[in-house]
Amino acid sequence: MPDLIPETNSSPPSTPLSRGRILAVAMTLVDQGGLQALSMRRLAQALGVKAMSLYNHIANKDDLIDSLVDQVVSEIELPSLEIAWKTALRQRAISAHSVLLRHPWAALALMSRINVGPAMLRYIDATLGCLVDAGFTYEMADHAWNAIDSYLYGFTLQALNFPLDPANYSEAASSFVPNLPVDQYPYMNHLTHLVIEKRYNGLHDFEFGLDLILNGLEPWRVQS
Secondary structure (H helix, E strand, C coil), X not given: CCCCCCCCCCCCCCCCCCHHHHHHHHHHHHHHHCHXXXXXXXXXXXXXXXXXXXXXXXXXXXXXXXXXXXXXXXXXXXXXXXXXXXXXXXXXXXXXXXXXXXXXXXXHHHHHCCCCCHHHHHHHHHHHHHHHHCCCCHHHHHHHHHHHHHHHHXXXXXXXXXXXXXXXXXXXXXXXXXXXXXXXXXXXXXXXXXXXXXXXCCCCCHHHHHHHHHHHHHHHCCCC
């Protein structure tokens, strides 16, 4: 009589639920659909679990969003104290702009929530350290990084929400120029024609404004 082979389950074991797994799936949901796409029920469905099981790892939705924000901040390059302060803060801002474009929901969340996660605290402390070591007083360092970040968040939100495709600027300018009679709006009319004729692309440059701010901060440093 042949030996009996015990029956086995051919399906792979499910991945155990963990805080890290919950955050990874939640990040995918919000990156694709924004914070409005995130609910504990929808998250549980995406994970293939009951909604109540999430609360073994996440306190509530606010805890979830705060953790997602902190994870986004952890992707931003920290300013180095080993290089010139303008270079360090320039790299920090360019990195942050790139990260926030990858996570379109995050800029508004950063502006509208009190974020005290470990990544955010490291980010702020490193930024203050870069400025203080460069010769700014603590008060001026606080003003400086807030000025940089206000520009960063505003520019990023505008880029994410601007109603025109940059590839279509010239065509859009052509359709809009009848609204700009030269006798009433001579300067706007001239600028629009530059875009129509493709002598100027009309694209706003993040690094141009960033450099204006960084260079404008120079006189506020305490010279040793």
